[in-house]
Amino acid sequence: MPRAHNFNPGPAALPVQVLEEVQAELVDYAGNGLSVLEMSHRAPSFIEIYEKAEETLRDVLGIPGDYDVLFLSGGATLEFAALAMNLMRTGRAGYVVSGHFSKVAMDEGARYGEAVCLATGEGSNFSAIPTKAEIDSAIVAEVAAGGLDYVHICQNNTIYGTMFHELPETDDVPLVADVSSCFLSLPLDVERYGVIYAGAQKNAGPAGVTVVICRHDLIAQGPALGICPAYLDWRSQAMKQSMLNTPNTFGIYVCGKVFEWVKEMGGLEAMEARNRKKASMLYDVLDQSKLFRGVARPQDRSIANVTFTTNIPELDREFVSEAARAGLVGLGGHRLVGGMRASIYNAVPKASVERLCGLMKEFEELHAGSSSTE
Amino acid sequence: MPRAHNFNPGPAALPVQVLEEVQAELVDYAGNGLSVLEMSHRAPSFIEIYEKAEETLRDVLGIPGDYDVLFLSGGATLEFAALAMNLMRTGRAGYVVSGHFSKVAMDEGARYGEAVCLATGEGSNFSAIPTKAEIDSAIVAEVAAGGLDYVHICQNNTIYGTMFHELPETDDVPLVADVSSCFLSLPLDVERYGVIYAGAQKNAGPAGVTVVICRHDLIAQGPALGICPAYLDWRSQAMKQSMLNTPNTFGIYVCGKVFEWVKEMGGLEAMEARNRKKASMLYDVLDQSKLFRGVARPQDRSIANVTFTTNIPELDREFVSEAARAGLVGLGGHRLVGGMRASIYNAVPKASVERLCGLMKEFEELHAGSSSTE
Numbered sequence: 001m002p003r004a005h006n007f008n009p010g011p012a013a014l015p016v017q018v019l020e021e022v023q024a025e026l027v028d029y030a031g032n033g034l035s036v037l038e039m040s041h042r043a044p045s046f047i048e049i050y051e052k053a054e055e056t057l058r059d060v061l062g063i064p065g066d067y068d069v070l071f072l073s074g075g076a077t078l079e080f081a082a083l084a085m086n087l088m089r090t091g092r093a094g095y096v097v098s099g100h101f102s103k104v105a106m107d108e109g110a111r112y113g114e115a116v117c118l119a120t121g122e123g124s125n126f127s128a129i130p131t132k133a134e135i136d137s138a139i140v141a142e143v144a145a146g147g148l149d150y151v152h153i154c155q156n157n158t159i160y161g162t163m164f165h166e167l168p169e170t171d172d173v174p175l176v177a178d179v180s181s182c183f184l185s186l187p188l189d190v191e192r193y194g195v196i197y198a199g200a201q202k203n204a205g206p207a208g209v210t211v212v213i214c215r216h217d218l219i220a221q222g223p224a225l226g227i228c229p230a231y232l233d234w235r236s237q238a239m240k241q242s243m244l245n246t247p248n249t250f251g252i253y254v255c256g257k258v259f260e261w262v263k264e265m266g267g268l269e270a271m272e273a274r275n276r277k278k279a280s281m282l283y284d285v286l287d288q289s290k291l292f293r294g295v296a297r298p299q300d301r302s303i304a305n306v307t308f309t310t311n312i313p314e315l316d317r318e319f320v321s322e323a324a325r326a327g328l329v330g331l332g333g334h335r336l337v338g339g340m341r342a343s344i345y346n347a348v349p350k351a352s353v354e355r356l357c358g359l360m361k362e363f364e365e366l367h368a369g370s371s372s373t374e
Numbered sequence: 375m376p377r378a379h380n381f382n383p384g385p386a387a388l389p390v391q392v393l394e395e396v397q398a399e400l401v402d403y404a405g406n407g408l409s410v411l412e413m414s415h416r417a418p419s420f421i422e423i424y425e426k427a428e429e430t431l432r433d434v435l436g437i438p439g440d441y442d443v444l445f446l447s448g449g450a451t452l453e454f455a456a457l458a459m460n461l462m463r464t465g466r467a468g469y470v471v472s473g474h475f476s477k478v479a480m481d482e483g484a485r486y487g488e489a490v491c492l493a494t495g496e497g498s499n500f501s502a503i504p505t506k507a508e509i510d511s512a513i514v515a516e517v518a519a520g521g522l523d524y525v526h527i528c529q530n531n532t533i534y535g536t537m538f539h540e541l542p543e544t545d546d547v548p549l550v551a552d553v554s555s556c557f558l559s560l561p562l563d564v565e566r567y568g569v570i571y572a573g574a575q576k577n578a579g580p581a582g583v584t585v586v587i588c589r590h591d592l593i594a595q596g597p598a599l600g601i602c603p604a605y606l607d608w609r610s611q612a613m614k615q616s617m618l619n620t621p622n623t624f625g626i627y628v629c630g631k632v633f634e635w636v637k638e639m640g641g642l643e644a645m646e647a648r649n650r651k652k653a654s655m656l657y658d659v660l661d662q663s664k665l666f667r668g669v670a671r672p673q674d675r676s677i678a679n680v681t682f683t684t685n686i687p688e689l690d691r692e693f694v695s696e697a698a699r700a701g702l703v704g705l706g707g708h709r710l711v712g713g714m715r716a717s718i719y720n721a722v723p724k725a726s727v728e729r730l731c732g733l734m735k736e737f738e739e740l741h742a743g744s745s746s747t748e
Contacts, residue, residue: 081603208622229455248582
């Protein structure tokens with residue numbers, strides 16, 4: 001069977017090289033006579049896997065020594081709660097609502113304290129990110145009004161296909177970012193953040209691993225709230241190398257291989273260049289099309305998730321079906337947006353994007369009579 | 375490389391047949407052109423994997439229709455907190471402390487309400503389980519004193535090698551059991567419990583999946599406490615087939631294969647017979663030995679984890695090293711107990727246990743001069 005062109009939003013495409021290595025080692029890892037799936041998390045062979053994964057990630061992302069790296073479980077959704085329980089020391093934090101998940105993050109924060117909405121893109125159905133000027137002035141005002149324990153953003157909005165291209169100015173307030181769908185898509189200046197976290201299932205590995213990177217001084221005193229479950233206590237997890245209990249050993253092993261692959265491919269600068277190239281190819285087709293149009297406001301477009309539509313629901317469905325028949329999978333848009341979404345993470349080859357662009361042009365020629373209702 | 379004799383306490387041995395199937399399908403699952411590791415959790419192909427895993431588990435364990443089955447993450451440790459947040463409706467629950475993890479469960483419960491210790495085996499360093507009479511009368515007394523939202527036990531104590539062979543009488547109070555290390559080792563009468571939960575990494579699959587089985591009426595009103603993170607809301611997870619967010623897709627897939635294997639091997643009665651046979655072989659050697667002795671009180675012995683010692687720390691270490699050289703791995707006891715522990719879960723073949731018994735006898739002959747200080 002030829003490889004599918006995998007545009008899934010996550011779990012998503014992984015590098016074939018990684019899959020083949022995992023396959024080769026699946027029954028017997030490195031002559032240990034057992035699988036990584038069967039290996040104790042306390043065994044030297046697994047500790048080596050774990051430490052190498054962390055070291056490679058630190059190297060690739062340029063994580064300073066005063067940041068802890070955790071490999072947890074439960075996805076960003078569980079970290080929405082962990083974040084508030086660990087860091088809401090005065091009980092008041094700011095949230096930028098730029099999409100569905102950032103709204104969920106804020107609602108989760110509101111269980112544990114005052115979750116202040118700094119700005120929202122809801123008016124545009126999240127096709128636009130609130131402007132930096134709006135966010136920055138809201139932060140200044142809210143710090144003056146009552147202080148903020150942190151400012152939370154969702155840096156790339158998987159569902160809407162938008163992305164922060166500039167970070168807000170948070171001054172002394174720690175910036176916390178859910179970077180799930182742009183993690184390892186491009187370099188990040190880690191020192192600009194207090195906490196970065198990401199579900200692995202976009203660019204970093206399989207579902208079931210959540211990477212949390214936090215500045216040590218923010219967690220050094222332990223969780224802000226005594227009701228924080230031990231598992232979600234970032235300080236304890238940092239002290240125990242994410243092994244307060246048994247972690248997702250196999251998931252961490254696969255992530256480690258993906259980190260290695262990113263490094264071999266030239267690191268995050270190379271990833272960004274590839275991803276920008278793939279995104280441009282699609283946005284160029286959209287901007288020239290008379291049938292398709294992009295959903296996100298051009299200046300807020302994501303380099304990881306490209307959302308588009310014909311504005312005719314039946315035609316959108318037909319396109320998705322036709323694409324699936326041609327071996328392009330995962331192109332259906334999220335129900336909150338409709339239309340199509342192409343997730344073009346690191347492991348999606350340029351050839352898959354070329355194939356999608358070709359298909360869009362063919363489809364447009366075939367439906368020259370239909371026109372967008374825009 | 376020949377297969378190691380894998381006595382790890384978890385992550386632990388998996389059936390070779392399962393590993394080989396996973397390996398064969400790793401790069402391309404069932405002609406989909408992609409790996410399960412890359413498959414959307416919303417894709418029909420994954421929904422099929424999920425539903426079959428649940429269906430097989432329901433079949434194998436005989437789970438009645440009024441119980442929900444969840445496949446979550448974070449291990450039993452995270453469920454210690456989830457349990458209290460979901461079920462502590464009056465704010466008072468009872469815990470039997472029969473080992474390290476049941477103590478941790480109680481401490482975690484105490485974050486959210488009154489966690490009453492019903493009985494403890496601490497006096498014997500947990501080599502004995504509190505008696506049924508002691509536990510039953512404590513339950514009656516505590517129900518009268520202030521009521522109990524649930525009674526919690528850890529049914530098999532991995533570290534100490536003990537196991538409940540009779541369940542406490544809880545009357546109308548829901549019995550909640552962490553069955554991590556005896557899950558699928560033997561049949562369970564599910565209707566005796568309100569909630570059963572287990573980390574998968576002993577008998578059910580790889581680390582990173584936690585199975586939670588709960589009687590629906592107990593969770594139908596939603597969590598008892600508003601501070602329960604959305605991810606840990608058992609009702610929401612039940613309504614969404616464990617997909618409130620992206621679950622550990624690959625882990626669930628491997629668990630499904632293990633459930634199939636259990637079924638093919640004759641189900642839980644057959645598993646129990648095999649496990650009792652393996653355990654007897656080891657306990658017989660221990661009972662006849664002049665060098666080794668079992669740690670657990672005979673009537674409380676586990677059929678999953680066999681703890682033993684020479685009572686001479688250097689000799690214990692020598693045995694563990696010698697065993698490792700002979701390809702028997704994972705035999706070191708937990709630091710809280712010392713000595714040795716053989717975890718003989720479903721996928722540990724009888725041949726591995728025979729090899730261990732043989733090695734113990736050889737070691738004893740070699741050290742005929744040494745004697746236990748018991």
